[in-house]
Amino acid sequence: MKSLVAYFSCSGTTEKAAKLIADTLHADLYEIKPKEPYTSADLNWMDSSSRSSVEMKDKSSRPAIGNKVENMEAYDVIYLGFPKMEYSL
Numbered sequence: 437m438k439s440l441v442a443y444f445s446c447s448g449t450t451e452k453a454a455k456l457i458a459d460t461l462h463a464d465l466y467e468i469k470p471k472e473p474y475t476s477a478d479l480n481w482m483d484s485s486s487r488s489s490v491e492m493k494d495k496s497s498r499p500a501i502g503n504k505v506e507n508m509e510a511y512d513v514i515y516l517g518f519p520k521m522e523y524s525l
Contacts, residue, residue, distance in 0.1 A: 438510055439463035443517035446474050454517045463515070471502035 441463045443454035451467070458465040478487035491497045505511075 437512040439513040439515065440466055440505065440511045441515045441517065442466040442468055442505065444468040444470075445517075445519065446479055447519070450517050450519050454515075457515060457517070461515075463513075464511075466505050467503075468518075469502045471500040473502075 439461055441454050441458040441461070443450050443466070445451035445454070445467070455465060457463070474487065477483070480486045481488055481492075483489060491499065
């Protein structure tokens with residue numbers, strides 16, 4: 437069975453966890469990158485007008501993905517990691 441660990445990480449915390457999981461499972465690793473990279477100001481959750489705050493409040497506001505997984509159909513299992521912060525699943 438072929439597995440992929442796909443993750444999105446701004447601070448590196450989710451990246452560390454994704455790498456550990458991929459290594460443990462002998463899975464491929466894929467970093468999800470936004471089309472427009474986040475700046476420090478974008479990630480300032482204390483600023484209600486920052487990009488991350490706006491995206492968190494508006495479920496229709498989601499960043500475009502800047503890269504794609506090659507041969508996605510080759511994977512049997514995909515694990516997805518992303519920072520939870522204040523989002524609800």
